[in-house]
Amino acid sequence: MTNSLLAKQNENLLFHTFDETLKPQIEDLLALGKAAGADLVEIFIEKSDNISLLAEQDDISNVSPSFGIGAGIRVFLGKKDGFVSTNDLTKAGLLFALNQALGMLGLVTATINRDRFDGLSDMKDFGTKKNDWLNLSPDLEESTIKLLEATKSLAGKNKNLQVRRASYSRNWQEVLVAASDGIFARDIRLHQTVGVNVIAQQGKNRSTSARRYGSSGNTDDLRNWEIDKSAYELNESAQKMLYAEYVEAGQMPVVLANKFGGVIFHEACGHLLETTQLERGTSPFHDSINKQIAHKAVSAVDEGLSNHAFGSLSMDDEGMEPQNTLLIENGILKKFLSDRAGSLRTGHPRTGSGRRQNFSFAAASRMRNTYIKQGNFTPEELIKSVDEGLYCKSMGGGSVGPTGQFNFSVEEGYLIKNGKLDKPVKGATLIGEAKEILPRISMCADDLDLAAGFCGSVSGSVNVTVGQPHIKVDSITVGGR
Amino acid sequence: MNNSITNHKIGELDPLLLNSLLTKYSHESKITKWDMGASSSRDISVQVQKGNAKQLKGSQRHSMTLRVWNKYNQVGITSTSDLTSEGIRKAMRGAIEASVFGNKKESPEFSSLAKAELAEINPKVSDPHTIEELLNIMKYAEKKLIDTHQSIDSVPYNGLNESYIERIYINSEGANRHMKLSQSSIYLYAKAEEENKKPRSAGGIRVNSSLDKLDINSCIKETSEKLISHLKYKSIETNKYLTCFTPEAFLQLISAFSSMFNARSIMDGVSLMNEHSIGTQIAVSNLNISDEGLHPDNVGAFSFDGEGTPTQNINLVSRGILTNLLHSEATARKFGVTPTGHAGLGAKVSVSPDWLVVSKCKPEMDKDQSLNVKKTLQEFILIDELSAIHSGVKASQGSFSLPFDGWIVSNGKKTSIEAATVAGDILNVLKSIVKIENEQIVTHQGISPHVWVQDMSITGEA
Numbered sequence: 001m002t003n004s005l006l007a008k009q010n011e012n013l014l015f016h017t018f019d020e021t022l023k024p025q026i027e028d029l030l031a032l033g034k035a036a037g038a039d040l041v042e043i044f045i046e047k048s049d050n051i052s053l054l055a056e057q058d059d060i061s062n063v064s065p066s067f068g069i070g071a072g073i074r075v076f077l078g079k080k081d082g083f084v085s086t087n088d089l090t091k092a093g094l095l096f097a098l099n100q101a102l103g104m105l106g107l108v109t110a111t112i113n114r115d116r117f118d119g120l121s122d123m124k125d126f127g128t129k130k131n132d133w134l135n136l137s138p139d140l141e142e143s144t145i146k147l148l149e150a151t152k153s154l155a156g157k158n159k160n161l162q163v164r165r166a167s168y169s170r171n172w173q174e175v176l177v178a179a180s181d182g183i184f185a186r187d188i189r190l191h192q193t194v195g196v197n198v199i200a201q202q203g204k205n206r207s208t209s210a211r212r213y214g215s216s217g218n219t220d221d222l223r224n225w226e227i228d229k230s231a232y233e234l235n236e237s238a239q240k241m242l243y244a245e246y247v248e249a250g251q252m253p254v255v256l257a258n259k260f261g262g263v264i265f266h267e268a269c270g271h272l273l274e275t276t277q278l279e280r281g282t283s284p285f286h287d288s289i290n291k292q293i294a295h296k297a298v299s300a301v302d303e304g305l306s307n308h309a310f311g312s313l314s315m316d317d318e319g320m321e322p323q324n325t326l327l328i329e330n331g332i333l334k335k336f337l338s339d340r341a342g343s344l345r346t347g348h349p350r351t352g353s354g355r356r357q358n359f360s361f362a363a364a365s366r367m368r369n370t371y372i373k374q375g376n377f378t379p380e381e382l383i384k385s386v387d388e389g390l391y392c393k394s395m396g397g398g399s400v401g402p403t404g405q406f407n408f409s410v411e412e413g414y415l416i417k418n419g420k421l422d423k424p425v426k427g428a429t430l431i432g433e434a435k436e437i438l439p440r441i442s443m444c445a446d447d448l449d450l451a452a453g454f455c456g457s458v459s460g461s462v463n464v465t466v467g468q469p470h471i472k473v474d475s476i477t478v479g480g481r
Numbered sequence: 482m483n484n485s486i487t488n489h490k491i492g493e494l495d496p497l498l499l500n501s502l503l504t505k506y507s508h509e510s511k512i513t514k515w516d517m518g519a520s521s522s523r524d525i526s527v528q529v530q531k532g533n534a535k536q537l538k539g540s541q542r543h544s545m546t547l548r549v550w551n552k553y554n555q556v557g558i559t560s561t562s563d564l565t566s567e568g569i570r571k572a573m574r575g576a577i578e579a580s581v582f583g584n585k586k587e588s589p590e591f592s593s594l595a596k597a598e599l600a601e602i603n604p605k606v607s608d609p610h611t612i613e614e615l616l617n618i619m620k621y622a623e624k625k626l627i628d629t630h631q632s633i634d635s636v637p638y639n640g641l642n643e644s645y646i647e648r649i650y651i652n653s654e655g656a657n658r659h660m661k662l663s664q665s666s667i668y669l670y671a672k673a674e675e676e677n678k679k680p681r682s683a684g685g686i687r688v689n690s691s692l693d694k695l696d697i698n699s700c701i702k703e704t705s706e707k708l709i710s711h712l713k714y715k716s717i718e719t720n721k722y723l724t725c726f727t728p729e730a731f732l733q734l735i736s737a738f739s740s741m742f743n744a745r746s747i748m749d750g751v752s753l754m755n756e757h758s759i760g761t762q763i764a765v766s767n768l769n770i771s772d773e774g775l776h777p778d779n780v781g782a783f784s785f786d787g788e789g790t791p792t793q794n795i796n797l798v799s800r801g802i803l804t805n806l807l808h809s810e811a812t813a814r815k816f817g818v819t820p821t822g823h824a825g826l827g828a829k830v831s832v833s834p835d836w837l838v839v840s841k842c843k844p845e846m847d848k849d850q851s852l853n854v855k856k857t858l859q860e861f862i863l864i865d866e867l868s869a870i871h872s873g874v875k876a877s878q879g880s881f882s883l884p885f886d887g888w889i890v891s892n893g894k895k896t897s898i899e900a901a902t903v904a905g906d907i908l909n910v911l912k913s914i915v916k917i918e919n920e921q922i923v924t925h926q927g928i929s930p931h932v933w934v935q936d937m938s939i940t941g942e943a
Contacts, residue, residue: 053582054829056749062829063582065575068544068562084539087562097541104537104612144582163750163877199751199877206878246880249719249904249940279530280637282672284680360540397872401682405900407884409872429873429882429902431940433679479882479902479940 018045018176018186020123025091027120028112029098030180033075035113036102040076042179042340044317045089046359049134052169055147058155063140070359075101079345083362120184126314127174127188134172136219137190143168143222150196150227157235160242163199168192168222173358177319185319191310191463192221193452196230200238207241207426209234209394209411214310214452214463221308237394237412240424247413247425247480253389254430254473255382255416259451260395262466264473265300265372266455267398267406268434273302273327273335274353274365275342276458284404284435285333294331294438297375301326302337304352304368310452311368311465318354318363325351327370331439339365357460364459371467375444379470382443384419390428390478391416404434407479429479437476445470494521494543494564496649496659502566503547506573507653512549515576516591516652518787518826519545519564526642527615529623531635534616545569546826548589549576555583558828579828589830592810592820595656595789600775602784602792606645607663607691615641615692619667622697626671629705632712638670638684643692650789650826658785665692666925669704675712681897683707683886688925690780707865710888714897717889717941723861723915724903724937725854728839728922728929730864730885735770735837736926737867737874737881738907742772742797742805744812745832751877753908754803756816763803764911767846770798772807774822774835778923782835787826792835795821800842801911807832839929841917852916854931860891862939864903879907901941910934 026043033041047069054062071094072085082104084097099109138146150166173189197210211234215221256264277283285293294300304313304322315321318340326334338346339354342365354363383391391414398408410428414421450467499519507515521543528535544562547569551557557580559572619641627633643665650658670684685704689695726734740746741753741763754761764770774782774792784792788810795805808816809824809832825831844850854863864887873883882904888895916933 059584059586060582061584061587062827063579064558064560064827065579066560067568067571067575069568070542070562080534080537082537082539084541086541087543087564088541093541097539100539104539105534140579140582208875208877246904249902249938251942279535281635282637282680360542362536362538397869399869399872401868405884407869407873407902409869409882427880427882427904429869429884429904429940431884431900431902431942433900477900477940477942479884479904481904481938 018174023120023184026178029094030178031112031114031117032109033098033102034116034180035110036107038075038077038102038105038107040180042074042177042318044072044359045176046070047174048358049172050170051140051143053143053147053167055151055166057164058148058151060144060148071097072359072362073097073101074362075105076344077105077107080105081341081362085360117180118182120178121182122184124185127186130188130217133188133190133219137170138222146222146225150231153227153231154198154235157231158200158239160200160202161198161235161238162201165197167195175317177317179319183319185315187315189216189313190219191216192218194222194225196234198234198238200242202242205242207238207244209238209241212452215308216310216312216463218308241412241426244424244426247390247428247478249478249480251475251477253386254392254476254478255386255389256392256468256471256473257394258445258447258449258467258469260453260466261392261471262371262451262468263395263398263408263453264430265468266367266370266464266466267400267408268404268432268437270302270367270370271400271457272404272434273337274367275336275338275346275348276364278336278346279342288333291333292331293333294328295441296331297444298328298331298438298441299373300328300371301373302367302370306369306450306465309369309450309465310463313368316352316354316363317356320350320352320354322352322368337365337367339363355459355462357462361459364457366457366459366462367455367464369450369465369467371448371450372444372469372471374446374448374469377443377445379445379447382445382470382472383416383421385443385472386416387418389416391421392430406434407431427480431477431479437473440474440476441471442474443472494519494647494649496651496657499649500651500657502569503651506570507549510573510577512577514550514653515548516650517545517547519543519649520647522644522646524642524644525612525615526640527612527619528640529616529619532620532624537612545572547572547576548826548828549573549580551577551580551583554588555580555585556588556828557581557583583828587811589811589828590814591652591654591656592788592790594791594820595652597791599784599791602775602782604662604690606661607693610643610692615643618697622667622669622701626669626701626705629701630673630709632673632675633671633705633708634674636669636671639668641667648783650785650787652789656789658789660783660785662781662783663690664781665689665695667695667697667700669700671704671708673708673712681708681711681714683711686925688780710895711897714899716899717901717939719940721936722939723859724934725861725863726932726934727863727865728931729924729926730867731839731929731932732837732924732927733867733870734907735839736834737870738876738879739834740876742807742834743832744806744808744816747806748812748815753877753879758803759806761803762801763908764798764801765914766801767841767843767917768798768801768911768914769796769840769842771796771838772823772834772836773838776836776838776928778928779836786822786824788820788824788830790820790822790824792822807834837927839932840921841919841930844919847917848915849933850916852933854918858892860889862937863888863890863895881905881907899942901939904938904940
């Protein structure tokens, strides 16, 4: 190996296309790792081709294509693991990474010895019907036209919109997973997101409003985007919040709208049901399987199967097909989300939830499409049941602390008075602790809907869907002024 | 143990080779104007759990961003982590394709300072350590931290890292910047639980240019002391309180609203300031804020930014008056000033601060000179760390509502607050400062003294 990344011998990329012809070369690497004494060796190889665009006011202000290659090699020995990522996909580069991962666990590469390795299975190719996805996606010209159409549509809705922005990201990824237990799988992923945000201003009053839409495996997603509908919704929100007063802080009942309202469940509960948290001993639910952890009105699932949902996948980043995992049934905890390492360290079986942002992260148990199932009430019945409280129509982001404390901001909120929606309020933050809030979700409406988002955690930022019907939380701390 | 993993030079960039390939491919494509920023990094890190290695990580990564100008002076950009000759050729093609969509109204240019003399930082690149050495240090830190108190049961989040980073900027007019540095960091986030009480947690972080200089014992001590102080906690009432921000918390707050000092944000209409705000009194008249990327305590300092402009120290707020902004080439051109060395690299270039320094200019101008975090007896809230900044800050409106870790202090006695949020308006906060303490404290994200603010809205659960 030379000091230069650009020297001639590096031109000989080992991986040009991800197909069966790679099998002998990958098997050599896996056999080397096994011969060195590893319990399991896993190789994740990735190619990516992305574009991101930004339209501001009536101009395209940024066009950023990017592409990349990389590999992550993970070696397990007992319950320990060593993980090395590299952009260098030459034979020498991958061997170096393998040696580094083995060295971390005190193992030294020997010569290839097949005694401890039975070889890879036939390739499970989840990408066969997806090979044309990149070509079928909108090109730069089509994408820019669509974004400018969006900012123009916003301009037509309201003269108070001082800032109008629309963004589009298309992320294409081809991945190959191979492991010394025989797993050999390939997939192609296509994720598209559209974001729109505005700042409305009149005099000294300012409000912001934002929406994000996303899909997986839908080449026509941008083409089918209902721009006028989004622009109308966004403008309505910004205009209503322009003169909103700050919410008064306190404890109160809250009705959370459907779609992105599901972020409360994602943050407050979902993360604590990942084996990543069990491994650290930070989940308050570690010994709660088959115990009541939520109100009986709450049943919740995490799945990777919904058609075109942002968190759906054909296989996880460890080569396993996703499942429909029932997490909570009528308030009783049923299952945790588990990946390979989580299963090894906690004993909970894998659920096809091993996910990573890209090759530079080791996979970890992560959520996919996570939502509370719908109930029998109408949204109006939930609001009607509240004398004085808060209606959270649109949520901002949120986060969860290591032991379950969560918080998230309310983007668009309204007071509830005597069972009816009252004036808009701003500056609200919902604060609580998972264990205390779950039993207080007492009513679920019949209007389940999902929303796309990004979740950042130990294995990077991954595409997820959050969701729920309208729900009522009997009492929660609302931070304000 | 395979020691070769840490002393191998794999992953280092070759600027001469990069330059010659870019020159070759630009000629082939009839591109006469281009620039390129590249970086590479080599890291190793360890994480432990209950005295054992949990996950050990290594990486060798590199990437580059290429910009080209077409004959209509539109800029196209492509980023790639494929630094083979084919990858670079593909990036050139991608950038040319993207240039067709370049913004005709606002095209970046080369920085006028891209070939100017650089400040001499020349950090010493440290010698690498083996994974085994890192692991032993981390095991020691975990054990020592747990042993400090019987209630501390684990350190669920921890990490020790050693990184080698290099950055290159080259352009078709002969600018050629190249710099390497090393960095090491440790973080400890411990959990404690006492019978019939909620679990509590607290953390500490240290960053330095080499592992040998990393003050691990002070990180253990800080984490332990904080965590122990949170074991006895209580709810507080929602009210307005006299509040003292620790240096870390005040820097978090100022950083969250740094779009006030950002010329790009002003041009985009998303800042609280506007093009005429220079010279405006935005804070109490004894507050100074500067951005000092060249400060000797800023261990991650590069001597040039994404556009090749030399890193500079800039006074942003002097005596409470907004005096300067942070600029890229494009914003500096628009404002009629020179770039300040705070740019990224892109078709639309981002601007960001390097290392904020908060100080006071006239001690006699404190509204309440008696306040002192160690001596004050009257009741106040001490905010140690803010959370959820990404979701709780409306930078374009100036408002914030943020959960925090902290204490209620009464008669000099600190009691941890169970759960609470602090809310306000940044401009009101800057004008409601009643005391800026004298002692400036170096943190991993900048320098600040303790800062006291009156009548902060705190939401508690009592």
